[in-house]
Amino acid sequence: xxxxxxxxxxxxxxxxxLRSPLLSVVDGMLLGVVRHTSFRFCLDPTVEQQVVLxxxxxxxRFAFNQCLGAVxxxxxxxxxxxxxxxxxxxxxxxxxxxxxxxxxxxxxxFTVDRAGTVVVGVTGLVWRSQVCQQVFEEAAVDCGRALxxxxxxxxxxxKGRRVGFPRFKKKATTGRSFRLRNKGSQGRRVSIRVGDxxxxxxxxxxxxxxxxxxxxxxxxxxxLGSGRARILFATISQRAGRWWVSLNVEAAxxxxxxxxxxxxxxxxxxxxxxxxxxSSFLVAATGGGREVARIVDPPKALAAGLGxxxxxxxxxxxxxxxxxxxxxxxxxxxRHHARVRSIxxxxxxxxxxxxxxxxxxxxxxxxxxxxxxxxxxxxxAISDAGWAEFARMVTYKQAWRGGTVVLADRWYPSSQxxxxxxxxxxxxxxIDRVFRCECGHxxxxxxxxxxxxxxxxxxxxxxxxxxPEARAPVTNVRRREGTDLxxxxxxxxxxxxxxxxxxxxxxx
Numbered sequence: 068x069x070x071x072x073x074x075x076x077x078x079x080x081x082x083x084x085l086r087s088p089l090l091s092v093v094d095g096m097l098l099g100v101v102r103h104t105s106f107r108f109c110l111d112p113t114v115e116q117q118v119v120l121x122x123x124x125x126x127x128r129f130a131f132n133q134c135l136g137a138v139x140x141x142x143x144x145x146x147x148x149x150x151x152x153x154x155x156x157x158x159x160x161x162x163x164x165x166x167x168x169x170x171x172x173x174x175x176x177f178t179v180d181r182a183g184t185v186v187v188g189v190t191g192l193v194w195r196s197q198v199c200q201q202v203f204e205e206a207a208v209d210c211g212r213a214l215x216x217x218x219x220x221x222x223x224x225x226k227g228r229r230v231g232f233p234r235f236k237k238k239a240t241t242g243r244s245f246r247l248r249n250k251g252s253q254g255r256r257v258s259i260r261v262g263d264x265x266x267x268x269x270x271x272x273x274x275x276x277x278x279x280x281x282x283x284x285x286x287x288x289x290x291l292g293s294g295r296a297r298i299l300f301a302t303i304s305q306r307a308g309r310w311w312v313s314l315n316v317e318a319a320x321x322x323x324x325x326x327x328x329x330x331x332x333x334x335x336x337x338x339x340x341x342x343x344x345x346s347s348f349l350v351a352a353t354g355g356g357r358e359v360a361r362i363v364d365p366p367k368a369l370a371a372g373l374g375x376x377x378x379x380x381x382x383x384x385x386x387x388x389x390x391x392x393x394x395x396x397x398x399x400x401x402r403h404h405a406r407v408r409s410i411x412x413x414x415x416x417x418x419x420x421x422x423x424x425x426x427x428x429x430x431x432x433x434x435x436x437x438x439x440x441x442x443x444x445x446x447x448a449i450s451d452a453g454w455a456e457f458a459r460m461v462t463y464k465q466a467w468r469g470g471t472v473v474l475a476d477r478w479y480p481s482s483q484x485x486x487x488x489x490x491x492x493x494x495x496x497x498i499d500r501v502f503r504c505e506c507g508h509x510x511x512x513x514x515x516x517x518x519x520x521x522x523x524x525x526x527x528x529x530x531x532x533x534x535p536e537a538r539a540p541v542t543n544v545r546r547r548e549g550t551d552l553x554x555x556x557x558x559x560x561x562x563x564x565x566x567x568x569x570x571x572x573x574x575x
Contacts, residue, residue, distance in 0.1 A: 102467055103299075103320055106287045108280040110271065110303075110310040118305060119275055120310055128236045130206035133167065134160040134398050135233055139212065155209030161204050168192040168203070199274030205246040205300075244304035247273055249297075259314070262288045270312055272301060282314070287314070295319040298389060307405035308398055326469040327427035339426045339527065340520025341461075342481065342513050343434070343454050344443070346500070349418060351426070352517035354525050356486060356510075359426070366408035369451035372403060372554035379403055411453050419460035427470040430524035431458055433477040469519040473522045486510065486518040 109320060130283040137160070141153040154163045167173055169191040173317045196205075210462040213233040219225035248274070251257030258273035261284050268284055271277045290296035296318040303312050320326075330337065339359060351360040369376075379400040386393035422429070436455050440446045465472045475481065483495050487508035495502070495512075502508075510518075 077421065078353070087459070088254050093505040101320055102318055103315065105313050105315050106284075107311060107313045108282045108284065110270070110312055111279040111281050112310055115181065116275065116278055117310070121243065121544075122301070123198050123245045123275070124305065125238070126202045127206040127245035127498050128241060128243075130164060130203040130237045131210050134164055134207050134210040135161055135213075135235060137167070145381050155211065155214055157208035160207035160211050164203055164207050168195055199247060201250075201273065202245045205248070209246075242304060242306070244302060245292050246300055246302045248300045257298070257299050261291060261298070261314070270301070270305070270314075272312075278312075287316070290316070290318060307402045321467055326467075329469065330427070335525045335528070337426075338428045338430055338524035340430045340481075340517040340519045340522075340524065341422070341432075342516040342520060343452070343457070344513050345448050345452060347513050348452060349422075349457075350513035350517045351422065352514050352521060354518060354521040356514075356518050358517070360422065361513075365452065366410055366414050367448075367451055368414075369447065370533075376400070376403055376407075411451070412456075414454055415460055416459050419457060419464055423461060423464045423468055423470060427465075427468070428524065428528070429465060429472045430520040431461070431462060431474055432479075432481065432520065433474040435477060458522065469526070471526055473528055475520050475527075479519075479523060481516040481519040481523070482512060484515075484519050486515050486522070 072272035134154070137154060141151055145151040145153060154160050169189075171187070173191045173192040174190040176190050178186045178188060180186070192228070210233065216225060216230045217232050240264055247259065249259040258271075260271040261269070263269060263271045263277055266277065266278050266279070267288065268282070269277045270284075291298070296316045299315045299317055301312055301314050303310065305311070323468050339351050342352075344350065347361060347363050349360060349362040350358065350367040352358045380395070383393065383396045383400055386396050434454060436449065439449050442449075462472050470560055480491060482502075483491050483493060485492070485502070485504040485506065485508055487510075488504060488506045490504055490506065492502070492504065500512050502510050503513050
């Protein structure tokens, strides 16, 4: 790699550049790490490793419940004594749990000598050495985030539905999951490694060791080996009877050849309207009326597997609650739901990737999907289409490629306006699949809406276009090991903070 670094950068700068995991060099150009993505692999653990994974997941649930119990006890005590401090943030909860796990309340042993004297020996949490300590810390951080979400929701500073006070996690109903950080100091290997010890399809986790995976890891290994990516943390979870690992990666920008060319903000051309529907999943058209994409036959995984889902659900209802047969029936139903979700996700990834590759300016509708789901005749079909997930995928994928995505106003009547003369037809119903105007213009209903959306983008894009990689301030309760990724040359390195996923602010 050193041969392609320009010599005019200087020896010192070149050394810092090649050692920094935040920068990479491709074709003589410096690429900064500005995007966050994730790689999800299906694990293939041994029987012994499954026991260890279950133990770590149980430790995370135990730590969360213990921290939440401490908060509840402190809130109750503060009613009698206002001077009592309540551990609220993730940092306070970590310190509280670290103190508690070594006290008598966490564990003690009674010993009786020959004289009958009872001696109490403080052992603390005796099994804490059997799991990675990061599991306790990350569970405390999760509890702090849940408390912060509740307080922000009460103050009205949090968007979305009102969030209730955190509840204790039950062993029978809570999904098994835990999170591990990728710690690593200078001169030592990182704790989370992919393809270690000559085994390409494996992931090494701290406290667990190398675990084999089903999927191919070549793409991630190449990015890690060239310095174009760095693993931040790993989330291990159990879904539908299988263990999965999701690696959150801080990666470099896509190569300029894979990104869209830069456009002037004043340029009003190139907009493509995307109309989402049920009869046709997607219809994309330009402002001039040219149709560029149409997806007519989506897989509709939920509708296709509805008969099997009903049969499995009836089998669950016939079993005795608490029996092993019922647990097996619930597992079969869960695997079916996971398969339906996987089919839908695969389809949405294919369509969204192809759309953002071919078009750099997209206009989507700001649909009130929550209100549409109240229609009992269309709720199942709307849920099966996955409109919201499709919009989310298009948003972050377009941001990676330097494109633009804007949202048309929710009350913009894209389906009722004539794309030729602009006359509005308020009598249009869902049954009418062809738009007919008084001026004699006739066009497919979905195509007409897509053309209107593209025209809306040409007229209103200046008010919505923002920096696609703008991020909110990031806070973290625990400092990370390593140097600051964006430290200036010649300046002392600073401790970094945990980054948040990349957001595209042009789409809410």
